[in-house]
Amino acid sequence: MNLGAQFIQIWSQLGIGRQRVVVAVSGGVDSVVLLDLLQKLPVDLSPELIVANVDHCLRTESQAESAYLKKFCEQRSLQFETTRWLPDDHPQTGIEGAARDFRYRFFAQVMKKSGAQVLLTAHHGDDQAETFLMKMLRGGDLAQLTGIKSKRSFHSEFTLCRPLLYFSKQQLYFYARSNQLTYFEDQTNAKDDTLRNRLRHQAVPLLKQEDPRFLEHIASFEEQLDDVLQLAKVRTRQVLELLKVEQGYSVSRFQQLPSAEKNAALRALSAEFLSETNDQQVREQRALLENPAKPQGMIRLKHNYVFIKEYDYFRFEHVQKQADISMAEYPLQLGQWQTLSAGEKIGLFPAGTPILASDDVLELGQKEPQLTVRHRLPGDKLLTAAGKQKVKKILIDQKVPFWQRDHTWVVSLQAGEILWVVGAKKSDLSRQSVNDKIHYIVIYRKISREKGLPHE
């Protein structure tokens, strides 16, 4: 079957039919062939074409090429839309990415203006193989290897289709010559200054020489990989659902999973929290979760995240840096609760105020205590009969994990001396002696998130 006949088949399968489409035409052989193939489709499959072109002003010839395309389209009564990316708007670095962004923004504008829903580009099999090899070289998430898709959504409201993915560049050259098409060669593509160009000129020809069906094999792997990844995604979601508990994820349920599901779950969580996966860290997390000798543990991750195992739960947690933690300081007003966070509150009350079994209470001997509550700060010291004790040391001795230390609340006297490191230690001087009358109490209470519990 010749290329034109194969194209008709592919076009029918894409299901675009006769609707209005925008074709991205650079003037290179790929897009010139695409435009010709589209114009030669049988009438019942023939779409309404709008040709979109961007002059990036990156090569001296580009202006003349755009002018040629304009004339070409006029002669064939094709709607032609073009724009220039002026040199003043070019960034110092990342020019390729910026050019791509500009180009696709323009295509979206043309689509909006014309009411077209589909954008066509002329990516072909060699582009696919080069992209595959580039991603393989760079490493990372397996999903990235699925490469260029023949159909995907674009700017959320449009569809981007690449009907030439199944053809090699060589086939496109052959078609262009046989049909006497005029196209332009981008001379910058001849240089070996980019990875893509080196792969195009050196690696890909060698691989094609080893097996002429190399491009077909890549395309087939891409399709299979796509299918397998879709299935894996569904299963991973089910696994995460199974592991989910109120405090995070269940360690015991994790331990019962088959090996592949363990890895998939940890990778998916890394991707969710850190937007990337790191095999070494997934191995470390798994080793921690499977180690019965370590009921608790923590692994530092990127972007201020930590992976925490606490007995039967594990979770990813974002640890705030000291600078990000609220510097709020609340004076305690007699008889009033002060909310500290969504899950906790504190208050100063007269002695004898009813308390709950789960409350933590500091008894006070002072007549009119002037107390404030705040997060602990570097250098804080607890007042004790034996002298002052560093709060940091208390937290370390009490094995408070480091990611929770800066979140610790302290209750201090006006002078700054600390009477209570909440959850860790109370000053033995909050009353002069055990026989001293208790005048007031400070109550620290966890607020249950479940409504309707008897104590709330």
Ligand SMILES: Nc1ncnc2c1ncn2[C@@H]1O[C@H](COP(=O)(O)OP(=O)(O)OP(=O)(O)O)[C@@H](O)[C@H]1O
């Ligand atoms: N200046 C341009 N004007 C119109 N269409 C363009 C232009 N440059 C590229 N295209 C369209 O994009 C297709 C791919 O081009 P190219 O291989 O240069 O892009 P790329 O660098 O791989 O980036 P991307 O895949 O994101 O478009 C072309 O076949 C053509 O359809």
